[in-house]
Amino acid sequence: MNPVKNLVITTIKRNKVQIHCCASPDDGERVNAQIIETANKLVIIDAMLMRPYASELREYAKSLGKPIDRVFVTHSHPDHWFGIEYFQDVDVYAFPETIEEIKMFAQIAMDFHRNNHGDLVTDTLFLPNKAITESEVTIDGVLFRLFKIVAAEDVFMLALDLPEEKTFIAQDLLYNKVHLFVGQRSMDGTLCFDGWIAALKQYESGEYEVVLPGHGFPGEISIIKENIANLKKVKSILSSSTGENFVQNVVAAFPDYGLRSMLEMSAYFLFQMK
Numbered sequence: 001m002n003p004v005k006n007l008v009i010t011t012i013k014r015n016k017v018q019i020h021c022c023a024s025p026d027d028g029e030r031v032n033a034q035i036i037e038t039a040n041k042l043v044i045i046d047a048m049l050m051r052p053y054a055s056e057l058r059e060y061a062k063s064l065g066k067p068i069d070r071v072f073v074t075h076s077h078p079d080h081w082f083g084i085e086y087f088q089d090v091d092v093y094a095f096p097e098t099i100e101e102i103k104m105f106a107q108i109a110m111d112f113h114r115n116n117h118g119d120l121v122t123d124t125l126f127l128p129n130k131a132i133t134e135s136e137v138t139i140d141g142v143l144f145r146l147f148k149i150v151a152a153e154d155v156f157m158l159a160l161d162l163p164e165e166k167t168f169i170a171q172d173l174l175y176n177k178v179h180l181f182v183g184q185r186s187m188d189g190t191l192c193f194d195g196w197i198a199a200l201k202q203y204e205s206g207e208y209e210v211v212l213p214g215h216g217f218p219g220e221i222s223i224i225k226e227n228i229a230n231l232k233k234v235k236s237i238l239s240s241s242t243g244e245n246f247v248q249n250v251v252a253a254f255p256d257y258g259l260r261s262m263l264e265m266s267a268y269f270l271f272q273m274k
Contacts, residue, residue, distance in 0.1 A: 047083030054083025151195030176216030183269030
């Protein structure tokens with residue numbers, strides 16, 4: 001029986017791995033969980049927001065017939081860790097700073113999303129149980145490089161690459177044709193734009209053939225430049241917008257982008273949570 005009812009699965013064959021990009025529908029924020037299938041194991045990156053999609057992610061992984069070696073949680077935003085609920089029997093890895101951020105903001109995140117989705121999202125804190133460092137890790141003969149990103153879409157973020165596969169697993173460092181969440185502030189209270197742009201510029205000259213964003217379909221390295229241009233434009237729009245017209249101004253500037261709700265959430269944190 002096909003376990004996939006709601007997720008959109010994009011499968012990409014590389015040299016030593018097969019990548020399964022698992023995308024949730026709009027009500028799950030079009031968030032992507034990535035399954036990296038090696039010869040003998042599965043590595044899962046991020047775990048979805050809503051219970052139906054996290055459960056389906058686990059069932060889809062089960063259908064591949066290989067054990068889950070580990071789950072990586074890339075950052076503290078709830079659409080990436082709520083679904084740990086369905087992976088409690090697996091080691092879940094994150095940066096120590098991400099684990100602390102999840103602890104600090106879990107109740108706020110659960111209250112916010114349960115107000116919108118009720119029991120379709122968790123009401124329990126699930127923490128990664130293994131801490132990582134910026135490093136290189138070989139899993140089943142495949143090299144994963146782990147990068148720590150600071151002051152971008154979240155305060156601390158994990159991005160990964162598979163250099164031998166020319167694959168960049170950017171997660172929320174990149175979006176593809178989806179409105180960006182720009183409501184994050186750094187630890188000193190400054191907005192995310194400049195730090196995010198600086199982080200992206202570190203990777204725009206890479207030799208990647210496959211780029212996996214956190215929201216939107218897989219793409220090529222050109223989406224890095226597109227995200228940089230988007231951030232510069234949205235920063236400019238914000239400087240001349242109010243809480244009443246920010247969303248409509250950005251939608252007008254990027255009419256082919258999806259997920260207006262991401263902008264509405266951004267506006268909430270930019271204007272109401274000052």
